[in-house]
Amino acid sequence: MNYSSLRHTSIFECCAKAEIESIENAIGLPVKRYKKDEIILHAGECVENICIVLSGSVRIDSNDIRGNRSILKIVKRGEVFAEAYACIPDVPLMVDAVANEPCEIVFLNVAKLFSLPESETKNKLLKNLVAISSKKNLHLSARILHTASKTIRGRVLSYLSQEATKQNSRFITIPFNRQQMADYLSVERSALSKELGKMKADGLIDYHKSTFKLTL
Amino acid sequence: MNYSSLRHTSIFECCAKAEIESIENAIGLPVKRYKKDEIILHAGECVENICIVLSGSVRIDSNDIRGNRSILKIVKRGEVFAEAYACIPDVPLMVDAVANEPCEIVFLNVAKLFSLPESETKNKLLKNLVAISSKKNLHLSARILHTASKTIRGRVLSYLSQEATKQNSRFITIPFNRQQMADYLSVERSALSKELGKMKADGLIDYHKSTFKLTL
DNA sequence: CTCCTTTCGTGGTTATAACAACATAAATTT
DNA sequence: AAATTTATGTTGTTATAACCACGAAAGGAG
Numbered sequence: 001m002n003y004s005s006l007r008h009t010s011i012f013e014c015c016a017k018a019e020i021e022s023i024e025n026a027i028g029l030p031v032k033r034y035k036k037d038e039i040i041l042h043a044g045e046c047v048e049n050i051c052i053v054l055s056g057s058v059r060i061d062s063n064d065i066r067g068n069r070s071i072l073k074i075v076k077r078g079e080v081f082a083e084a085y086a087c088i089p090d091v092p093l094m095v096d097a098v099a100n101e102p103c104e105i106v107f108l109n110v111a112k113l114f115s116l117p118e119s120e121t122k123n124k125l126l127k128n129l130v131a132i133s134s135k136k137n138l139h140l141s142a143r144i145l146h147t148a149s150k151t152i153r154g155r156v157l158s159y160l161s162q163e164a165t166k167q168n169s170r171f172i173t174i175p176f177n178r179q180q181m182a183d184y185l186s187v188e189r190s191a192l193s194k195e196l197g198k199m200k201a202d203g204l205i206d207y208h209k210s211t212f213k214l215t216l
Numbered sequence: 217m218n219y220s221s222l223r224h225t226s227i228f229e230c231c232a233k234a235e236i237e238s239i240e241n242a243i244g245l246p247v248k249r250y251k252k253d254e255i256i257l258h259a260g261e262c263v264e265n266i267c268i269v270l271s272g273s274v275r276i277d278s279n280d281i282r283g284n285r286s287i288l289k290i291v292k293r294g295e296v297f298a299e300a301y302a303c304i305p306d307v308p309l310m311v312d313a314v315a316n317e318p319c320e321i322v323f324l325n326v327a328k329l330f331s332l333p334e335s336e337t338k339n340k341l342l343k344n345l346v347a348i349s350s351k352k353n354l355h356l357s358a359r360i361l362h363t364a365s366k367t368i369r370g371r372v373l374s375y376l377s378q379e380a381t382k383q384n385s386r387f388i389t390i391p392f393n394r395q396q397m398a399d400y401l402s403v404e405r406s407a408l409s410k411e412l413g414k415m416k417a418d419g420l421i422d423y424h425k426s427t428f429k430l431t432l
Numbered sequence: 433c434t435c436c437t438t439t440c441g442t443g444g445t446t447a448t449a450a451c452a453a454c455a456t457a458a459a460t461t462t
Numbered sequence: 463a464a465a466t467t468t469a470t471g472t473t474g475t476t477a478t479a480a481c482c483a484c485g486a487a488a489g490g491a492g
Contacts, residue, residue, distance in 0.1 A: 118334035140356035
């Protein structure tokens with residue numbers, strides 16, 4: 001097992017090598033390698049493992065009934081996925097998890113983790129798990145908030161305002177290009193470009209690429 | 217303290233009276249009463265307590281920059297709110313929590329809970345916390361999925377399909393009236409009514425009030 | 433530097449949803 | 463049961479965003 005990589009994952013944060021070993025001995029930490037585009041988890045199946053991305057990256061695909069694929073999320077090295085499903089038994093996956101590039105995934109069985117005798121290490125893991133889940137919660141809630149407005153302008157303002165608050169500045173840099181920003185706000189790219197242009201003309205914002213200025 | 221009510225909350229699920237008492241002795245479980253429409257948590261403040269609804273109900277309000285109020289959620293008796301914020305220190309609330317009717321709220325300090333020595337009871341609470349958070353996660357993800365489509369029809373189908381899967385039947389009852397369904401899908405009520413009518417005409421669905429039939 | 437690819441903005445067209453106003457039906461109150 | 467309120471459906475109008483096609487700009491690779 002590659003402990004140095006594992007130590008830098010969100011779920012094993014603040015764990016020493018010995019602690020990870022003790023977990024491995026107690027409940028096992030199987031690793032699996034996947035080729036690019038290989039499916040790691042299929043929609044419909046039930047999972048009982050938290051999946052940890054040791055290397056490479058994974059994309060979470062939503063495939064609605066009529067074959068409309070859309071990428072919900074890219075899970076990067078050190079991050080985890082499927083943890084919510086793993087913590088709620090018997091709920092079938094709504095999405096696919098696919099290797100976005102060659103990757104190694106470590107599987108952590110949650111039920112076994114829970115049934116472990118109390119220990120400092122177990123406690124750390126649970127704490128980390130709560131933090132991961134809570135953070136994701138806040139992100140999901142924020143996105144819902146930002147896509148609540150019926151107009152593109154409203155969505156953009158909602159999103160940029162929050163970013164401005166977070167970054168504590170009216171000059172903000174967002175982690176998206178136009179297409180990604182459009183996807184995040186659930187609008188069409190060119191329509192977003194158009195609206196951003198109008199907002200600039202109206203003196204609401206200024207921008208260049210992914211840097212924006214809110215002219216309050 | 218009203219232990220019998222507390223025992224039936226999601227966070228204290230499966231805890232005996234003695235266990236709750238031990239938690240109360242160790243970290244305290246202050247209770248506060250609120251009048252209808254009294255603000256329990258203000259947007260902008262940071263919270264460190266999980267808030268437990270002992271009686272009454274609480275509504276989570278989003279007030280965007282331009283005074284557009286919208287009800288994000290009603291938290292009922294036995295449920296908790298603000299838990300995600302409480303688990304991630306120093307993140308300011310994006311929403312208000314307001315007493316929807318006279319209510320009693322119990323406050324559970326997460327940091328204190330985490331720093332408690334390991335015990336069976338602490339373990340139960342953490343497990344419950346993970347379950348609560350994970351469940352909420354799945355709900356939020358589902359909602360994002362359902363509002364991803366750009367058309368009302370797509371959103372309705374996405375939502376109803378999942379409900380059909382969950383309820384394991386093509387006859388489904390949803391927990392919403394039209395207005396609530398429209399809010400959930402982020403569309404306008406009358407537009408939703410219109411589209412539902414069209415979908416019925418197109419033979420896709422049948423419905424009466426809040427019961428639907430997917431004609432696959 | 434040139435070629436190629438990707439990203440971004442623009443214009444025009446069309447589909448769609450928001451909005452407003454009203455009608456009908458259902459539920460609640462008295 | 464009548465009256466009031468609330469929920470739902472309907473119609474028409476208008477604003478808006480999706481969609482399509484294109485061109486310009488930026489970024490990378492050879």
